[in-house]
Amino acid sequence: MGVVCVWQTEHKTLLPQYEEYKVKVKAGEKRQRDDLSDAYLSSQSAPDQKVQCTVTSAPITQARLDKLILNYIVQGMRPLSTVEDKSFVELVEGLQQKPPKKVMTRKTLSVRLNEAHHNMLQCLRDKLVSASYVCTTADIWSTNNKSYFGVTVHWLSDDFQRCSAVLGCRRFKGSHTYNRIAELLSGIHDEFNLDTNKIVCTVTDNASNFKKAFKEYVTPVQDEDADENDAEEDEGELTLVDVDSVLKQDKSAADDDDEPDDYIHLPTHHKCVCHSLNLIATTDADEALSSPPYNRIYHGTMGKCQAIWNSARRSTKASDVIADICNKKKMVIPCPTRWNSKYDAVKRLLEFTDKIGAICDKLELPKLKPTEIDFLKEYVVVMEPIATILDQLQGDQNCYNGMLLPKLIQLRHKLHTITGENHLTYCSPLVNSLLNGLTSRFNSMFNLDTSVPETKNAILAAVSHPQYKLKWVPPEKRDDITLVFVEAVDRANKLPRSFCTSTDAVEEDEYGYGEANVGVDDRTTASSQAMNYLADSDKSLGSLKIFSSVTRLFARYNTALPSSAPVERLFSSAGLIVTPRRNRLTDSTFEKLLMLKLNSC
Secondary structure: OEEEEEOOOOHHHHHHHHHHHHHHOOOOOHHHHHHHHHHHHHHHHOOOOOOEEEEEOOOOOHHHHHHHHHHHHHHOOOOHHHHHOHHHHHHHHHOOOOOOOOOOOHHHHHHHHHHHHHHHHHHHHHHHHHOOOEEEEEEEEEEOOEEEEEEEEEEEOOOOOEEEEEEEEEEOOOOOOHHHHHHHHHHHHHHOOOOOOOEEEEEEOOOHHHHHHHHHHEOOOOOHHHHHHHHHHHOOOOOOOOHHHHHHHHHHHHHOOOOHHHHOOEOOEEEOHHHHHHHHHHHHHHHHHHOHHHHHHHHHHHHHHHHHHHHHHHOHHHHHHHHHHOOOOOOOOOOOOOOOHHHHHHHHHHHOHHHHHHHHHHHOOOOOOHHHHHHHHHHHHHHHHHHHHHHHHOOOOOOOHHHHHHHHHHHHHHHHHHHHHOOOOOOHHHHHHHHHHHHHHOHHHHOOOOOOHHHHHHHHHHHOOOOOOOOOOOHHHHHHHHHHHHHHHHHHHOOOOOOOOEOOOEOOOOOOOOOOEOOEOOOOOOOHHHHHHHHOOOOOHHHHHHOHHHHHHHHHHHOOOOOOHHHHHHHHHHHHHOOOOOOOOOHHHHHHHHHHHHOOO
């Protein structure tokens, strides 16, 4: 802890402070008095300049210094060899007071790293034990001729805030087969004592190897209603069993004990919705090219845009020319692996509409015609709803599974609105292709088919979220969805079931249904909390604390994320650690550094 003294420029203010401080300085601290005097004399010679001097009253300990250096290495993503760098050692030792402390060696740093990693794992396990439900995301990442398997975990705190952590980023050797994926994922879950009852789902992209892994090794979800009915039917019944068949089954099970797949258990699988939306914006949108007028203007316009983007990316001279013309603003270059990048690139290009001609003249590129500029403006209007929902569903802190269905219905409504209100000249085929892709990929969602588990989970997540409740549901299906919700609340809280009809509350139309009733009335005692929750106008998450019967349902269905974007962000940080120059970094040390950095909170 230090004492900081700032000398004022006026001598009348300066002298009393100096005399007062001299009285407080202990007799044995001569060096501190000398430093103070030097600062005072410096201020006398330069009265217009403030002089600041720091007097450290408590010297730093060796343990404290080691902890600061470890934090610097981890958070700054520095090589472990930094502690052996001569200039770094001189810097640390030059900033210290006597007696000086030593900079720990690389071997000691490795020991401290292992200790910090162990403590972090224990803290994370304690956090996960207290969580009622968790959701994990997984993906595979390749860099520098190596592959890594990343897993993140997410849960809700007591105040319904999203908490996230990294479970691992393991080296993935060999082929990316479905059984190897299942083995790695199940092993990471087991390390943190996460069973399939606690994990509500694992979110991955739409790759075929992930799909097959969960298809082969997923743990069957038990229906609570079926369990209760089976238990009632089994009471009082006598079942005859063939002893020989049982003995043969036991023998065959004993012979199969060496099978490695016996211990692999995976939770429910959810496909990344953002990946599906990206496919709609790319693959499905290309179906519009079957229209000859759209095909001609699309290829002509995007070809000229691509020429500008290629020049900006490949040539520093061209990039400088664009920056000079556009007041230091740079072009956004499309990237195939980055969602929304093409939309962002076109939108940025339209910001320079009045400067595109000058840019093309300087770069000696063909100019965009007025009709092509109009096409780009229509393209941005059509693609904006998809780009917006992609950004919203990729969130980490304020993203819940309850957002999924309302956002999809809003997206469909906005695309229909664009067609009806804007009288598109060029992009009508594009809108039709997007709507067809949206309908085919999310058909069960739009039909609110409760027989599909993923759709039913999305429905309960949306209704149990105070911001959405029932206002996104079509009027003709509101009673049915209310029944599903009330039954789920009753089942989660062991309450008798009941159902109530609609009331007269009216909400703003955001989903294209017109003004419709969204509340409920005629409440019964059994489901009074669920009914009061649906009728409550408070949209904040804090309102859930009033309705304890809905809280458990919210936690169960909103812990899941609609996107696997968190594991993508994990790989972005990992790329700053595993660089080509750090080719001697071991896989285990890399994982420890990455987990310590991202789990520091």
